[in-house]
Amino acid sequence: MNENAFWRLIEACRPSITDPEGDELAAALIARLTNGPVSDVVGFAEQLSWALYRLDRKEYSDDLSSDQFLYTRAAVVAAGRDEYESVLRDPERFMPYANDLVWAEALLYVPDNAYKHLTGDEWDRSTRYSYESYSKTAGWAGE
Template identity: 45%
Template structure:
């Protein structure tokens, strides 16, 4: 099983950004490892994203956009997911800090902080390692609004 320390060390290879080049490099590194490491990375990534799936982060507006009437521009579900990816890509210390200071999450809502590429790293690594497409599931769902404890008003 991949430890959190191993996960964060791999994330550290991104140098704080989930751009395509860095994510491709990470996928290649991960793809050279055993499939169990790829699965472990996918599990840790899903959990890290799930833990960030909270109302206090998801209701923050996009920092560099406004509505036509000048009001705050809300994050969509996809933008919120990609923002959470950007926070994870920034590294362990940033990821941990946002839980204690919501304001540290806000800059990652900027449109240039798109971390979407990080989502595909486990799938790309698996394909590199096995030559097959991965139909994966993880213990934690990383889709926006799936953490019911993080979104108390959404509980059924």
């Protein structure tokens, strides 16, 4: 799954009403991914981790706990490509997601749940980029 396919999938699955925890989005993504091959799940996980990794920068954190920072980054991804790219260009657009407590934690578990549904096995979640908070060293050294 390339970056464009990832964002098309996010857009296609986003609910039309506010989904503060990201549960509806996650359920729709899992349903879509379990209709395809395992490679789609792996590709989705790679693109999700890359998107979250790109937001792992000091100018976005504003003293958030590591969990708050991770879930807020997930909410930015859940908001769709246009909003995500706006936040990348303007870090001030990030904090409203943290302040509104719209975190979309459920998005993080989409690859695990889809993979288990397709294979019956647990997935070790190895991706090229770590999305854990503060793992992007360059993002904290002042890019």
